[in-house]
Amino acid sequence: MSSTFFTASPQWRWFIVAYFFLGGLAGGSYFLATLLDRFGTERDRPLVRLGYLVAFPIVCLCGLVLTVDLGRSERFWHMLVQSETFRPMLKTYSPMSSGAWVILLFSGCAFVSFAGAVAARGWPRWALLRHASPEAPFGRLVSGLGAILGLYLAGYTGVLLSVTNRPIWADTTLLGLTFLISAASTSAALLILLGSWSGLSRDHLHPLERFDRSALILEALTIVALVASLGRIATVWLDGWGVLLAGMLLGGIALPLLLEWRQPDTNRPVWVAPTLVLLGGLVLRMVIVLSTDRL
Amino acid sequence: MAEPMGFYTDTTVCIGCKACEVACKEWNQLPARNGGVGVLSGDSYDNTRALDGTHWRHVKFIEQFSTDRQDGRWLMMSDVCKHCAHAGCLEVCPTGAIIRTEFDTVVIQSDTCNGCRDCIGACPFGVIGVNPVSGTAQKCTLCYDRMKVGLEPACAKACPTKSINFGPIADLKQMARGRVGQLHEAGEGRAYLYGADETMLGGLNSFYLLVDKPEVYGLPPDPRLPSRNLKRSALWSTLGAVALAIMGVFHFRERGGRPGRREGDDV
Numbered sequence: 001m002s003s004t005f006f007t008a009s010p011q012w013r014w015f016i017v018a019y020f021f022l023g024g025l026a027g028g029s030y031f032l033a034t035l036l037d038r039f040g041t042e043r044d045r046p047l048v049r050l051g052y053l054v055a056f057p058i059v060c061l062c063g064l065v066l067t068v069d070l071g072r073s074e075r076f077w078h079m080l081v082q083s084e085t086f087r088p089m090l091k092t093y094s095p096m097s098s099g100a101w102v103i104l105l106f107s108g109c110a111f112v113s114f115a116g117a118v119a120a121r122g123w124p125r126w127a128l129l130r131h132a133s134p135e136a137p138f139g140r141l142v143s144g145l146g147a148i149l150g151l152y153l154a155g156y157t158g159v160l161l162s163v164t165n166r167p168i169w170a171d172t173t174l175l176g177l178t179f180l181i182s183a184a185s186t187s188a189a190l191l192i193l194l195g196s197w198s199g200l201s202r203d204h205l206h207p208l209e210r211f212d213r214s215a216l217i218l219e220a221l222t223i224v225a226l227v228a229s230l231g232r233i234a235t236v237w238l239d240g241w242g243v244l245l246a247g248m249l250l251g252g253i254a255l256p257l258l259l260e261w262r263q264p265d266t267n268r269p270v271w272v273a274p275t276l277v278l279l280g281g282l283v284l285r286m287v288i289v290l291s292t293d294r295l
Numbered sequence: 296m297a298e299p300m301g302f303y304t305d306t307t308v309c310i311g312c313k314a315c316e317v318a319c320k321e322w323n324q325l326p327a328r329n330g331g332v333g334v335l336s337g338d339s340y341d342n343t344r345a346l347d348g349t350h351w352r353h354v355k356f357i358e359q360f361s362t363d364r365q366d367g368r369w370l371m372m373s374d375v376c377k378h379c380a381h382a383g384c385l386e387v388c389p390t391g392a393i394i395r396t397e398f399d400t401v402v403i404q405s406d407t408c409n410g411c412r413d414c415i416g417a418c419p420f421g422v423i424g425v426n427p428v429s430g431t432a433q434k435c436t437l438c439y440d441r442m443k444v445g446l447e448p449a450c451a452k453a454c455p456t457k458s459i460n461f462g463p464i465a466d467l468k469q470m471a472r473g474r475v476g477q478l479h480e481a482g483e484g485r486a487y488l489y490g491a492d493e494t495m496l497g498g499l500n501s502f503y504l505l506v507d508k509p510e511v512y513g514l515p516p517d518p519r520l521p522s523r524n525l526k527r528s529a530l531w532s533t534l535g536a537v538a539l540a541i542m543g544v545f546h547f548r549e550r551g552g553r554p555g556r557r558e559g560d561d562v
Contacts, residue, residue: 003515008345008421010412035543044547071410071430078390078409089391093522096413097389151539155532162524164416165383173524176532184539211546218538 002233004167009293015069020157020285021186022062023103024179027150028187030055030110032208034147037134043204048134049117050194052143055150056114059107066103080104095160102152109146112139154187155180161288167236167295168288172229174222175288181219186281188212189256189274196270205270212277213260220253223284241291244283252280299399300442301378301500302451302459303467305474306512307486309371309458311340311354316373318453319352322438326428346374347424351435352450357511372503372512373450373459376401376422376435377490380497383521384414384423384434392431399464399500400437405429419496419518437501464500471504478506489514496520 033051036044067076075083079100082089091097116132116139119125131138158175169175188208195205223245227234237245256273319325326349336342339356346353353374360367378400385393385401392407393414403414403423408431415423415432426433438448446452451461460467471488478486485506490499496518509516 001510001516003419003517003519006421006510006513006515006518007419008347008415008424010416011425012412012416031539032543035540036547039544039548069411071412071425071432072408075390075407075409078392078407079411082391083407089389091387091389091391093525094387094389094413095525096387096411100389151536155535159525159528159532160413162528163387163521164413165419165519165521166416169416170521170524173527174531176528177535180532180535180539184542207547211543214542214546215539218542222535 002167002171004165004170004233005295007165007167009166009295010164011293012069012289013293015065017282017285017289019062019065019069020179020289021282022058022065023157024154024183024281024285025187025190026055026058026062026110027106027153027155028183029058029191030106030113030143030150031147031154032184032187032191032211033113034134034143034150036207037143040207044207046198046200046204047191047195047208049120050191050198052110052113052117052134054190054194055146056107056110059103059110059153063103063107095156095163099153099156099160102149102156106146106149106153109142109149112142113146151180154183166292168230168233168292171231171233172226174226174229178219178222178226178288179285181215181222182281182284185212185215185219185253186278188215189277189281193271193274193278202270209260212274213257216253216257216277220249223249223253236295237287237291241287245287248280248283248287252276252283256280297397299464299500300437300462301400301464301467301502302375302437302448302461303471303491303502303504304373304375305458305460305471305504306370306372307478307483307504307506308456309354309373310456311356311369311371312455313343313354314453314455315450315459316343316350316352316354318449319435320350322441322449323351323436325349325351325426345424346376346420346422346434348426348431348433349424349428351375351433355513357507359507359511370507370511372505373454374513375450375501376437377420377496377502378435378437378500379518380493380500381520382496383417383419386520386522387413387417389413396439398437398439398442400439400442402436402439403432403434405431405433408432417521419515419520464498467502471502474504478504 029051033048037048067073112132119129133139134143155176158179161169162175164170188211192205192208256276259273336344341356343350343353355372357370382401392404396402410430423432423434447461451459475486489505490502
């Protein structure tokens with residue numbers, strides 16, 4: 001029996017599941033918006049703005065759920081500042097410590113890009129906000145940095161789980177990769193969904209749909225590799241959690257891929273596949289976080 | 296720095312009286328579970344069940360009997376934080392609440408801890424839990440307050456059979472090795488020390504004399520630091536990030552069939 005089965009559960013539950021999901025969406029949306037900004041066309045501009053508009057509110061929500069989950073919420077700042085000396089508190093080898101700083105820095109970048117995206121709509125007409133635009137040198141610098149931090153935010157949560165001694169989490173080193181790829185697929189799905197709701201045509205959404213298909217294939221391969229890397233320990237999922245994971249693979253990855261590939265240009269509602277992908281991303285985190293609670 | 300101090304627990308002389316549990320609870324003013332209403336576990340005489348934020352000592356009862364109960368033995372062990380030389384909890388704590396003291400013990404400062412619970416999952420022995428009264432992670436402090444004034448920890452003081460021995464680590468190791476030799480001479484060849492050498496997390500400052508496999512006592516056979524996974528996890532994630540960036544560039548860059556490219560952009 002693996003030594004990880006002799007440990008106690010930190011009882012990270014729904015708030016943490018929500019944080020892992022939302023953190024992936026915030027970081028992933030920002031990353032995709034920046035990529036579309038740098039490598040896309042003028043037609044992609046609405047999607048770029050959308051990515052920056054959603055990333056900031058979502059990362060604010062992340063901070064909120066994380067703070068609420070603490071046993072002593074009023075001490076959330078102890079993650080960043082030493083409570084006795086008021087010096088910065090950072091342990092580069094502790095994913096939770098570095099993650100707290102990344103959330104803070106990413107929030108700053110997300111706020112600047114959010115302000116730039118709001119200003120691009122024509123209001124408010126503050127001169128300062130012009131610098132926040134991704135087209136301005138300062139905004140460009142911030143969005144480049146934010147994209148890297150966004151990827152970190154999307155993936156470090158899995159690394160954080162692996163850097164424990166809990167069963168499943170510490171028995172593989174692929175959780176960070178899995179969460180990162182899943183964050184990319186769910187973020188693309190979110191932008192497709194919001195883009196279609198805001199009236200963007202299929203042609204506008206096409207690059208994201210293509211990206212999402214590739215991300216979903218990569219995600220399926222990563223999950224298979226994750227289960228394989230667990231070896232015999234994966235047998236703990238021979239229960240309801242395993243059924244849920246299999247359901248996620250079928251409903252959250254295979255079915256959306258099938259829907260996209262079989263009839264990509266019909267009048268089928270755009271929201272079906274991205275909604276399934278988003279639900280799949282949530283279920284994936286549920287299974288990984290909650291299934292170890294009783295082990 | 297003062298001399299490293301710790302516990303050596305000789306499980307062969309533990310009688311399961313739980314005096315250590317009571318002394319620990321009383322000295323550290325730890326609250327009762329469930330408002331003091333006892334609920335029997337059904338697991339031998341063990342109604343404490345596990346170490347956690349309000350139980351910093353836990354006496355384990357292991358019944359090893361043949362099916363006809365003609366042959367058998369009791370194993371009893373007073374479990375506690377191991378105060379590892381390389382401590383997983385201390386490694387991951389993001390607030391700096393977990394510190395190593397001048398006695399080489401590991402202590403959680405309750406006024407700094409914010410209850411993130413990362414240390415609970417990082418501890419290879421499942422020692423730490425949240426104290427619902429303080430809302431923070433807590434565990435044995437090896438009675439740091441008592442040690443500061445030259446007193447031995449409450450549990451060791453209360454132990455009536457000297458199963459729990461407190462003192463300088465070097466002295467304890469010498470004592471423990473002598474006891475193992477004595478048991479071997481007496482015919483108990485299964486006796487060995489768990490965590491006394493540096494191969495296990497740099498050495499446990501609370502180590503045990505056992506007469507069966509660690510798993511039988513609920514101890515991990517191969518406890519390791521959580522950071523063992525850090526580099527490889529980070530590497531896989533970085534490779535994933537690079538793959539996503541390449542995928543994004545491939546799908547988003549100007550392709551032949553997509554009109555509306557920005558003026559002046561290069562293909």
